[in-house]
Amino acid sequence: MAVNKGASRIASRPEPARASNHKNNNTGASVSRSNTSDRISSYLAHHRVTALSSLQRLLATPLQSLLTWLVIAIAIALPAIFYVGLQNLQALGSGWQASGQISVFIHKRARPQAIQMLQAKLLAAPDISSAVYVSPEQALAEFSLSSGFGNALDTLDDNPLPPVLLLEAAVSVSSPEQLNALALQISTEPIVDDVMIDMQWLERLYQLLALGQRAVLALALFLALGVLLAVGNTIRLAIESRRDEIVVVKMVGATNAFVRRPFLYTGFWYGCIGGLLALLLLAVALFWLSEPVARLADLYQSEFRLQGLDAFVSLKLILASSLLGLFGAWLAVSRHLYQIEPR
Amino acid sequence: MIRFDSVSKRYPSGFDALSQVNFELAAGEMAFLTGHSGAGKSTLLKLITLIERPTSGQVFINGQNLNRINSGQIPYLRRNIGVVFQNHQLLFDRSVFDNVALPLQIAGYQRAEVGRRVRAALDKVGLLNKEKQNPIALSGGEQQRVGIARAVVNKPPLLLADEPTGNLDPQLSAEIMQLFQEFQDVGVGVLIASHDLGLIKRINKRVLGLSEGKLVHDGLLTAASYAPRPATETGL
Numbered sequence: 001m002a003v004n005k006g007a008s009r010i011a012s013r014p015e016p017a018r019a020s021n022h023k024n025n026n027t028g029a030s031v032s033r034s035n036t037s038d039r040i041s042s043y044l045a046h047h048r049v050t051a052l053s054s055l056q057r058l059l060a061t062p063l064q065s066l067l068t069w070l071v072i073a074i075a076i077a078l079p080a081i082f083y084v085g086l087q088n089l090q091a092l093g094s095g096w097q098a099s100g101q102i103s104v105f106i107h108k109r110a111r112p113q114a115i116q117m118l119q120a121k122l123l124a125a126p127d128i129s130s131a132v133y134v135s136p137e138q139a140l141a142e143f144s145l146s147s148g149f150g151n152a153l154d155t156l157d158d159n160p161l162p163p164v165l166l167l168e169a170a171v172s173v174s175s176p177e178q179l180n181a182l183a184l185q186i187s188t189e190p191i192v193d194d195v196m197i198d199m200q201w202l203e204r205l206y207q208l209l210a211l212g213q214r215a216v217l218a219l220a221l222f223l224a225l226g227v228l229l230a231v232g233n234t235i236r237l238a239i240e241s242r243r244d245e246i247v248v249v250k251m252v253g254a255t256n257a258f259v260r261r262p263f264l265y266t267g268f269w270y271g272c273i274g275g276l277l278a279l280l281l282l283a284v285a286l287f288w289l290s291e292p293v294a295r296l297a298d299l300y301q302s303e304f305r306l307q308g309l310d311a312f313v314s315l316k317l318i319l320a321s322s323l324l325g326l327f328g329a330w331l332a333v334s335r336h337l338y339q340i341e342p343r
Numbered sequence: 344m345i346r347f348d349s350v351s352k353r354y355p356s357g358f359d360a361l362s363q364v365n366f367e368l369a370a371g372e373m374a375f376l377t378g379h380s381g382a383g384k385s386t387l388l389k390l391i392t393l394i395e396r397p398t399s400g401q402v403f404i405n406g407q408n409l410n411r412i413n414s415g416q417i418p419y420l421r422r423n424i425g426v427v428f429q430n431h432q433l434l435f436d437r438s439v440f441d442n443v444a445l446p447l448q449i450a451g452y453q454r455a456e457v458g459r460r461v462r463a464a465l466d467k468v469g470l471l472n473k474e475k476q477n478p479i480a481l482s483g484g485e486q487q488r489v490g491i492a493r494a495v496v497n498k499p500p501l502l503l504a505d506e507p508t509g510n511l512d513p514q515l516s517a518e519i520m521q522l523f524q525e526f527q528d529v530g531v532g533v534l535i536a537s538h539d540l541g542l543i544k545r546i547n548k549r550v551l552g553l554s555e556g557k558l559v560h561d562g563l564l565t566a567a568s569y570a571p572r573p574a575t576e577t578g579l
């Protein structure tokens with residue numbers, strides 16, 4: 001500080017000469033001016049400092065912050081888990097699409113010879129690559145093994161399961177129409193009770209998946225709104241608790257942007273770390289599910305394994321979560337900050 | 344430096360805080376603003392710092408008509424005015440250093456420059472050895488001096504003080520006033536709102552006396568010329 005203690009006090013009112021002397025004493029101290037590049041670098045430095053101190057502030061009250069982070073994480077992880085589920089179902093569906101499977105249910109009273117004849121006939125057809133016979137006993141044994149209803153099934157007097165021929169269409173039969181035609185042809189056989197094309201439920205699956213996607217989107221939107229409100233309310237409380245500070249910094253010349261900045265960064269950190277936690281929750285959930293899913297897939301002789309989010313989608317999730325936090329903070333700040341002015 | 348041109352302020356409640364106030368404070372001049380509670384001292388300071396706007400009339404700071412300043416420009420204007428508060432308005436969540444550094448950080452000074460200026464300001468008020476402490480650990484007089492260091496760290500050409508010695512004993516009050524005089528000595532304009540007439544008399548500077556919103560006195564204070572309150576109330 002260029003305060004010159006030696007300056008003599010002549011009169012209570014300064015003469016013009018004193019006034020100019022004052023300017024000379026304060027060389028370079030022309031109040032609050034600094035050059036442009038200094039300004040930009042100190043502006044960036046302030047952003048860095050504010051970002052860091054906002055994070056430190058959150059970490060200083062770990063429990064409180066963790067609660068908010070968990071709220072955000074759960075709100076984001078929930079639709080993300082459903083999204084991952086849908087993705088996996090879709091992957092599963094597309095895997096099955098390649099093999100046109102037809103289940104031919106035989107009348108229960110059909111004689112074994114008739115079934116064998118049908119099997120041979122179907123195997124001979126050019127459209128069909130394989131025909132596996134599953135007897136009711138086999139089906140029941142397999143079912144009781146994999147379903148866990150073993151004891152309950154033992155109490156049944158009759159085997160409720162019909163004999164089944166599992167057909168696999170030749171590679172040449174790829175479209176649903178061709179499969180339908182084939183199924184129709186098979187259904188005319190006298191001992192055939194019903195023919196089911198897996199394609200059919202595949203189509204239904206796709207319709208359900210489309211529905212599911214809508215539902216997940218709606219859920220995501222609702223929960224995003226929840227995140228906005230949660231962050232907004234938390235930031236509102238933060239603003240309230242720093243009211244004195246806001247008044248002081250406004251009094252010493254802080255712009256609205258300066259006052260806003262720490263709160264926007266706080267919102268950003270809520271969203272960003274909440275998003276990371278959401279990924280963690282998702283990973284835990286997938287890990288927890290992956291083993292039973294793998295076992296289930298093995299039962300179906302499938303190589304299917306549960307797939308998580310890829311890196312790009314994960315990054316987008318964190319970005320979206322951060323933006324949600326930022327936007328939530330912005331809402332709170334624009335609503336509450338202007339009300340706090342020096343009095 | 345400061346010019347009030349027929350300034351009146353009526354609050355929404357209908358209370359006339361100031362009516363037709365005219366005065367001019369030259370650059371580097373020191374003056375006291377006095378009057379009993381509710382006479383309009385605080386309102387006058389609020390008009391200078393643009394916390395309030397006049398109902399009529401014009402306030403000029405450095406030749407700039409404050410009526411023409413929009414809300415976005417207010418922060419930049421405030422950076423040219425150091426303000427010392429009665430209750431010092433320090434932030435207890437940070438050190439003395441960080442409290443004083445606040446105006447510089449807001450104005451966007453470089454880190455090294457901030458450190459240099461903050462230490463110079465703390466040195467000036469005699470608190471250089473306390474920069475790392477939390478202001479809550481300081482005495483009332485020390486807290487007020489931190490407040491003064493914060494007000495002058497940006498080297499504003501104008502320093503306003505609202506009852507800066509309101510909570511201090513006479514010895515400390517005299518020290519604080521001595522500080523203000525030292526700032527005036529280097530060309531800073533100083534306007535101090537105070538009702539401590541004893542102190543004001545000893546310093547013998549220009550006095551602006553307000554009573555019920557009107558400027559009733561302008562000049563040096565003599566016993567005959569101005570007595571806004573009975574002597575018993577002011578402790579004279």
